[in-house]
Amino acid sequence: MPAPTDFEVFDLGDVVLQHGATLRGAHLAYRTYGTLNADKSNAIVYPTWYSGRHTDNEWLIGADKALDPDEWFIIVPNMLGNGLSSSPSNTPPPYDRARFPHVTFHDQVECQYRLVTEHFGIGTLPLVTGWSMGAGQTYQWAVSHPEMVQRAVPFCGSSRTAPHNQVFLESISAALRADAAFAGGWYRDDAWPTTGLRAFARVYAGWGFSQAFYWQEEWRKLGFSSLEDFLIGFWEAFFLDERDPNNLLAMAWTWFHGDVGQTPGFDGDTVAALASIRCPVLAMPAEKDLYFPPEDEQWASQHIPDGEVRVIPGVWGHFAGGGQNPDDTAFIDQGIRDMLAREV
Known part of the structure; x- marks a missing residue:
């Protein structure tokens, strides 16, 4: 299937990354679903996952889903590195191909934050959610911008990449x-x-x-x-x-080095970063996920002031979060629906 072309581009200009390099002329590819309401209070951020594109997130969006575009304005930003946003494959020298600079989850979210605030003028996010690396970005949003994020639902992902992962x-x-x-x-x-x-x-x-x-x-x-x-x-x-x-x-480098403790101000203290989260967090790991096992999220949840873990039952492992199995999709959708119904 050819790479999708149904997206918009937000020009980031020159982005100084967490590890010191400047990614010049950077851009963020994104797609929106639904309509932003007058007071800009109905926006949801739903980041992409490892090698996924915005179209690969659409299985969780629809009139029959909690992420209903008739009610919510859903922003799906493509990660830096995924081939649509600034990536090794589309960046000019000197940072092209094998010389593309290291990008952290913090960098990803700061670029998304600029899209949300500068381009759309949004100040509050009722929800951030995502699968796998999208879950990592969800945790990062909650740590980096607790003043904005009202609810967070990371599924089949983690706040810190474990050694086995x-x-x-x-x-x-x-x-x-x-x-x-x-x-x-x-x-x-x-x-x-x-x-x-x-x-x-x-x-x-x-x-x-x-x-x-x-x-x-x-x-x-x-x-x-x-x-x-x-x-x-x-x-x-x-x-x-x-x-x-x-x-x-x-x-893979971004994923490998995932850790909300590396957010500026926390000096590598993952527990302190998790403790700083103000919003309720519902983590949904899959029962038999081989690289994001439930115990990782149970560890993280105990350090989040309002953290909950619901384990997705079944045998589909990590791909319980990939929209392939209807039972798993229904479980995830219900979790998001429950969270959106919570008063905050």
């Missing part, structure tokens, strides 16, 4: 870099590192869904006829679909 990220990144065609990130258009991308996808496949998902052959519900068919048709197809390897590595 980092092992996973190292494994997929190493698989991609091992392709000789990768050439240290300076691969040519006529020598694309396809072998590395296929290896990347197959390593990812062992983590994205649970052991029980594979044992029960749940992939058949997605229309695949065999395990190999699933590995090729679902996993390889996704990462071979205009996913640039340098973009994947840039986003």
Whole structure:
């Protein structure tokens, strides 16, 4: 599927990133759903996830969902690094391709904050929500801008990337870099590192869904006829679909270093950052998520003044949050609906 073109662009100008580099002429791609009301009180921010684009978030938006565009103005900003916003694949020298600077979750949210405040003039967000890296951005919003965020619903994600999660990220990144065609990130258009991308996808496949998902052959519900068919048709197809390897590595760096404790003012103290959150937070981890397990969110929740954890039951692992399984989608939607009904 070609990359989507149905988005708008917010020019960020020169952005000084948390690690010191200046990303010049930066831009944020975004899409909105619904209409901003007169007093600008109905805006929801719903960031994208690892390698996802705004269209990949649409499964949770609709008239039959809590994120109803007839009621809410839903802003879906594309992460820096995802190929639509400023990324290795679309940034001119000297920060193009393998030289793209390191971007943190704090950087992501500060760019989104500018979109929300400077472009739309919004001062209050009834909700921030997101899956996976979108959940990381949700936590970051609650820490960085507690004066704005009224409710937060991170699902299948975390406030700090755990060591086991980092092992996973190292494994997929190493698989991609091992392709000789990768050439240290300076691969040519006529020598694309396809072998590395296929290896990347197959390593990812062992983590994205649970052991029980594979044992029960749940992939058949997605229309695949065999395990190999699933590995090729679902996993390889996704990462071979205009996913640039340098973009994947840039986003993996952001994910690997995720930690709200690195927000300026907290000096690496994750507990203090979590304790600073003013809004109610409903975290929804998946029961069998292999890299964002429920215990990580239970740990974080105890440090949030108004934190709650609801575990998504079932065997779909991390992809319980990906909109593929109707039962999981209904669970997530209900959690968001419950939170939006809360008085704050």
